[in-house]
Amino acid sequence: MWKEIITLFQAYMGKGLIVGWFLLSVVYLLVQEKRKNIRILFVYAPILLLLVFFNPLFAKIIYTMVDTEIYYRVLWLIPMTPVIAYAAAQLYNGLRGKVRIAFAAACVALIMVSGSYIYQDLNFHRAENLYHMPQSVVDICDAIEIEGREVTAAFPLEMLQFVRQYSPVICMPYGREQLVGQWNFFRDFLYLEMEKEVIDAAELARLSKEASCHYVILHEGKQVKGDLLAYDFVLFDKIDGYLIYKDTTMNFTLEPR
Secondary structure, three states: OOOHHHHHHHHOOOHHHHHHHHHHHHHHHHHHHHHHHHHHHHHHHHHHHHHHHOHHHHHHHHHHOOOHHHHHHHHHHHHHHHHHHHHHHHHHHOOHHHHHHHHHHHHHHHHHHHHHHHOOOOOOOOOOOOOOOOHHHHHHHHHHHOOOOOEEOOOHHHHHHHHHHHHOOOOOOOHHHHOOOHHHHOOOHHHHHHOOOOOOOOOOOHHHHHOOEEEEEEOOOOOOOOOHHHHEEEEEEEEEEEEEEEEOOOOOOOOOO
8 A cells, every 4th residue: 555655646746846845845834934823734734634645544445435546636635835835935035135036036947847838748738718628619519509408419539528517508428437447337339439430320320319419529530431411410510620410300499407
């Protein structure tokens, strides 16, 4: 269990500079800070949380109750950034002249080298709108929404985690659980068909109808064997590089939610 704890902590540390800076800040505040409320918040609480996190018995109990990947979230409770910021501000206030300027410049430099450029990570993208999600999701959801009722649509993998964040009335036959193996015991057949390198139009139409989907959304670059238009579908719209197919056999009349 100890090995698992250390592995999680090392993964959380990244380069380790922020954590090292945090530990130095805790030591500094332990020695210099006199106010009790600040000591409790920025010294005692972080130390207690670290002791809890590195407790093999506590870890074993949590591991038996939830997924192992959840345990590292204990570290989220540690106020690393506030502790570092407060310690740096206190030290800065105690300096004068050029030493203060040099310290401020050193802090800025440390912040810059302690992390990495966030947009190099494939999981992060520059915000395209106020919703902080792909504009294509917003545009497609707006296009297929019917005021006064819910509709069901099969979305490609890259959109799964965003649809529910944006619209409460656009339902999906499968969701983000398809992306996380331990969340489900099987893969949805419609999802598997949607993500094939070459989609079989007949099979996609059959599975879509079984799932009562009003719409099927495919990237226009996706290869499809056959034509959905031959299975009671019509091309409803083309938005942001995605084709929206509408099942004409589905009920689109207004129904109370």
